[in-house]
Amino acid sequence: MSGIDKGYWYLASYPKSGNTWCRVFITELQRLAAESEAQELNLNRDIETGAIASSRHWLDDQLGVNSCDLSFAELDPLRGRAGESAWLFAEGERFHKVHDAFKSPDSRGRAVVSTAGCRGVVYILRHPEDVVVSLSHFFSWPMDRCVDYLLDPSAALVPGERQGGNQVRQHMGRWDQHVRSWADQSELPVLVIRYEDMLSKGAETFLALATFLDLPAEPELVEQALANTSIEKLKKLEEQVGGFAEKPEGCERFFRSGRTGEGAEQLSIEQRKRLAKGLAEVMERFHYEGNTSD
Amino acid sequence: MHSYTAFGLRISSDLPLPELAQDLAAATLTGDAVPEISIAEGSHHDWPAIQLSPHSTPTLAMAAADWRLELEGVGWFRAWDGTRLSWERWDDSVSNRDVRTFLVTSGIGALLIQRGALVLQGTTLVREGKAVLLLGFPASGKSTLAWCLLQQGWQLLSSELSVVDAQGLVWPGVQQLKLWQDSAVALDLDWQQLPLVRRGLKRYALGPADLPVAADPTPLALIYGLGRSKRANHKSEKEKPKEGPITTVEDASSSSEQELFRAWARKSEREALLKLRNHAYQPRFYRAMEQEASLFLQASQLLKRVAVNELIAPDGITKMRTALEAVDLLNPDALIREEEPLSAVEVEA
Numbered sequence: 001m002s003g004i005d006k007g008y009w010y011l012a013s014y015p016k017s018g019n020t021w022c023r024v025f026i027t028e029l030q031r032l033a034a035e036s037e038a039q040e041l042n043l044n045r046d047i048e049t050g051a052i053a054s055s056r057h058w059l060d061d062q063l064g065v066n067s068c069d070l071s072f073a074e075l076d077p078l079r080g081r082a083g084e085s086a087w088l089f090a091e092g093e094r095f096h097k098v099h100d101a102f103k104s105p106d107s108r109g110r111a112v113v114s115t116a117g118c119r120g121v122v123y124i125l126r127h128p129e130d131v132v133v134s135l136s137h138f139f140s141w142p143m144d145r146c147v148d149y150l151l152d153p154s155a156a157l158v159p160g161e162r163q164g165g166n167q168v169r170q171h172m173g174r175w176d177q178h179v180r181s182w183a184d185q186s187e188l189p190v191l192v193i194r195y196e197d198m199l200s201k202g203a204e205t206f207l208a209l210a211t212f213l214d215l216p217a218e219p220e221l222v223e224q225a226l227a228n229t230s231i232e233k234l235k236k237l238e239e240q241v242g243g244f245a246e247k248p249e250g251c252e253r254f255f256r257s258g259r260t261g262e263g264a265e266q267l268s269i270e271q272r273k274r275l276a277k278g279l280a281e282v283m284e285r286f287h288y289e290g291n292t293s294d
Numbered sequence: 295m296h297s298y299t300a301f302g303l304r305i306s307s308d309l310p311l312p313e314l315a316q317d318l319a320a321a322t323l324t325g326d327a328v329p330e331i332s333i334a335e336g337s338h339h340d341w342p343a344i345q346l347s348p349h350s351t352p353t354l355a356m357a358a359a360d361w362r363l364e365l366e367g368v369g370w371f372r373a374w375d376g377t378r379l380s381w382e383r384w385d386d387s388v389s390n391r392d393v394r395t396f397l398v399t400s401g402i403g404a405l406l407i408q409r410g411a412l413v414l415q416g417t418t419l420v421r422e423g424k425a426v427l428l429l430g431f432p433a434s435g436k437s438t439l440a441w442c443l444l445q446q447g448w449q450l451l452s453s454e455l456s457v458v459d460a461q462g463l464v465w466p467g468v469q470q471l472k473l474w475q476d477s478a479v480a481l482d483l484d485w486q487q488l489p490l491v492r493r494g495l496k497r498y499a500l501g502p503a504d505l506p507v508a509a510d511p512t513p514l515a516l517i518y519g520l521g522r523s524k525r526a527n528h529k530s531e532k533e534k535p536k537e538g539p540i541t542t543v544e545d546a547s548s549s550s551e552q553e554l555f556r557a558w559a560r561k562s563e564r565e566a567l568l569k570l571r572n573h574a575y576q577p578r579f580y581r582a583m584e585q586e587a588s589l590f591l592q593a594s595q596l597l598k599r600v601a602v603n604e605l606i607a608p609d610g611i612t613k614m615r616t617a618l619e620a621v622d623l624l625n626p627d628a629l630i631r632e633e634e635p636l637s638a639v640e641v642e643a
Contacts (some may be wrong), residue, residue, distance in 0.1 A: 060576075062353070064363050064400055066400075068491060069396065069491060070495075071494045073494070074367050078353070078365075081352040166433060166434055265545075
């Protein structure tokens with residue numbers, strides 16, 4: 001089967017929700033299935049699952065212009081069209097990370113990612129309290145600011161309107177808006193998985209992931225890939241390569257604890273209440289408990 | 295009609311293009327100079343049907359000698375036969391400045407490729423009669439570095455795209471630097487007085503009237519690929535939240551290894567060739583217009599004359615500016631040399 005027939009997939013998530021772990025797992029599963037090299041996974045060399053959908057370089061190639069000459073508001077409606085033919089030349093790069101919400105206020109009702117030729121999306125979500133703790137380490141921000149961020153309907157990752165950067169703006173909106181934008185869209189088949197299930201019901205969850213993505217889905221292989229990409233293993237591998245390339249400045253390590261329940265331990269009652277109040281519906285829908293006490 | 299010369303070609307245009315050098319000969323001897331490239335407004339409804347190359351995209355319709363760009367909200371552009379470039383506004387809200395931003399980059403770039411030119415994505419500067427080409431993708435810091443070099447007595451030959459001919463000469467091209475606001479501020483420019491690249495962008499344009507420019511084709515002495523230190527990449531602009539302080543490279547901590555320019559030479563011919571291929575101006579245009587073989591041939595010819603070096607600038611505009619004072623880019627051997635690192639992180643695909 002050619003690369004064209006295979007199509008491509010998105011791995012979408014709010015930041016710090018397990019996206020990278022999924023990509024590492026996919027890479028490892030493919031490596032094991034191919035039985036090519038006996039080498040251990042190299043984090044900075046081998047995680048080539050595909051370009052991030054917000055890559056400026058990729059957009060420039062697709063659009064045929066220097067995207068720095070377009071405003072973010074002009075770019076959003078173009079981005080969805082931009083990828084329509086990208087899969088033609090991206091053999092081997094079939095799993096694209098996305099942190100954007102499915103649509104942005106500027107995208108004129110269109111998806112900000114291409115849907116043509118896309119076979120589906122895996123949406124990964126994680127308890128918002130734990131996302132706050134992880135973001136706080138990642139951005140080097142106080143917890144309170146991260147709580148505000150998850151509740152901000154205009155939250156976005158941007159290189160700054162005042163400078164270029166290798167990526168374009170990624171609008172995310174409020175955490176619950178982000179979840180809904182992907183989970184409830186009807187343009188792409190979607191598999192929603194919870195980070196907590198990736199941890200507590202790994203074999204089952206990753207088998208479902210592999211099956212959905214049309215990857216080798218033999219239980220033994222999946223379990224081996226899972227064992228090779230445990231958080232402990234990833235921490236060790238990160239040490240070996242001297243820091244994961246996707247780690248921002250000031251962030252000590254990319255693969256930190258990976259635990260669940262850190263938010264409940266580390267956030268104040270007031271912070272937990274704000275999250276529970278602001279994100280109630282979606283938290284309940286995905287069985288996330290918050291602090292709703294009066 | 296306005297007349298200009300750029301990339302060794304005489305250009306006539308119904309739209310003023312102040313980014314290009316005026317064609318003085320045409321201004322004085324009206325009528326007898328036939329332009330090699332004509333730029334004029336036209337309707338995309340008049341475009342004939344073409345057999346699309348599979349390398350076309352939803353915004354780019356391309357065939358061997360025909361290139362069409364539909365840029366929603368901005369306009370339609372068509373370059374064909376290596377001689378004609380037409381443009382049409384999306385609607386009345388689109389300004390001349392909006393149109394010419396894309397005419398003098400993608401539009402002229404496509405025409406040059408149709409003419410069989412070697413067009414590289416980079417900015418070329420001149421000193422002591424020698425040209426140095428800074429290769430780099432958009433947002434890799436070419437313009438900021440170029441502006442700093444201009445303060446040291448260099449002249450701008452061609453920005454964003456540079457044409458190198460078979461004799462190894464780089465031709466004067468578009469002579470404009472576009473600086474983001476953070477760069478303009480860090481460089482102590484009075485940015486409020488500078489024209490915007492386009493309305494709504496915090497990006498400023500310095501044209502040939504504001505900059506020291508070179509007027510003659512100049513032999514290419516050296517190529518530098520602009521890279522980023524692994525550390526700067528770790529800063530990962532992609533993961534910067536919106537409300538965050540606009541963390542420019544300025545905020546990086548002050549470890550001394552980051553305060554100097556570092557360089558290494560591409561020793562392998564294959565690597566150097568790939569570097570040039572990847573930094574052709576819009577490789578997709580080359581593929582779709584069936585010019586890729588010619589690109590490889592010209593790039594390998596060029597490598598017989600000119601070495602490709604990688605250059606890592608210090609993190610931070612102020613540090614870069616300071617470090618530049620101690621550096622002579624015409625003498626790469628005097629730069630801090632490094633072995634080609636295995637894990638070299640470049641601003642690449």
